[in-house]
Amino acid sequence: MTVYLNGRFLPLEDAKISVLDRGFIYGDGVYELIPVYHRQPYRLPQHLARLQRSLDGIRLTNPHTASEWESIVRELVARTPFDEQAVYFQVTRGVAKRDHSFPLGVAATVFMMSNPLPLPTAEQVERGVAVVTATDERWLHCDLKTISLLGNVLARQLATDAGAAEAVLFRNGFLTEASASNVFIVREGVIVAPPKDNQILPGITYDAVFELARGGGLAVEIRPISREEALAADEMWLSSSTKEVLAVTTVDGKAFAAGVPGPVFRKMYELFQASKPRSDK
Numbered sequence: 001m002t003v004y005l006n007g008r009f010l011p012l013e014d015a016k017i018s019v020l021d022r023g024f025i026y027g028d029g030v031y032e033l034i035p036v037y038h039r040q041p042y043r044l045p046q047h048l049a050r051l052q053r054s055l056d057g058i059r060l061t062n063p064h065t066a067s068e069w070e071s072i073v074r075e076l077v078a079r080t081p082f083d084e085q086a087v088y089f090q091v092t093r094g095v096a097k098r099d100h101s102f103p104l105g106v107a108a109t110v111f112m113m114s115n116p117l118p119l120p121t122a123e124q125v126e127r128g129v130a131v132v133t134a135t136d137e138r139w140l141h142c143d144l145k146t147i148s149l150l151g152n153v154l155a156r157q158l159a160t161d162a163g164a165a166e167a168v169l170f171r172n173g174f175l176t177e178a179s180a181s182n183v184f185i186v187r188e189g190v191i192v193a194p195p196k197d198n199q200i201l202p203g204i205t206y207d208a209v210f211e212l213a214r215g216g217g218l219a220v221e222i223r224p225i226s227r228e229e230a231l232a233a234d235e236m237w238l239s240s241s242t243k244e245v246l247a248v249t250t251v252d253g254k255a256f257a258a259g260v261p262g263p264v265f266r267k268m269y270e271l272f273q274a275s276k277p278r279s280d281k
């Protein structure tokens, strides 16, 4: 496996960084994950714009222009032997003597790797997945895609311990998102999701869902969703770059709503599939 580290493509085994890297010491960095279909990055400009937003949010200068990022991504995709890939990359505040304050004159660490895209199985799409509910205990900048993911990791483990795919999170009685996905509900035919404020990651798939729904004539609404409303909804979905859109059919061990993916989900799933690059041309 070839990875990219600080300007060089090299075998994974040879990609080494210092233990003083601030990503390791403080979780001081940001990341992105871009799905690649038929060797075409999906919504690359939107991912690079979100990367810029995350970097601005942690006051770290972007080490590359958008066109430099694009050429690194494309070269890594070309060097990786799968048609469908998940390009992961992170930028940290670099290597420096341990001190909380930002170091001066230190180059950022840039790492990129590409793995096979772990899409949901046909069975997960057909039957939906299980989630558990949990309290959102993360910090108040969930809108930044930072590598400090302990809150998300602990939430996901609650789901894993229960044999579920995701943990759906609530803060002060309102739906935020899941440990690594955005959450939508459907109520009386209307697709509803919480606003993109500081409490959720502005998902690229979230935006795609709204764009595709509007284009497909589906009704949408963006507003806060209480826990009661979420749990009484007609449908619940997850969205992310690796889950695409996925229906939730079990919540906290009990069948949710009809217990099968709903009609609005099926329509959205079709719209989403049709929006993906279908060839490498």
Ligand SMILES: Cc1ncc(COP(=O)(O)O)c(C=O)c1O
Residues within 6 Å of the ligand: 033, 152, 177, 178, 179, 180, 181, 182, 200, 201, 202, 203, 204, 205, 206, 239, 240, 241, 242
């Ligand atoms: C916490 C969180 N929310 C939402 C998402 C979905 O974002 P995207 O659709 O850009 O993959 C992710 C993706 O990993 C995530 O980690």
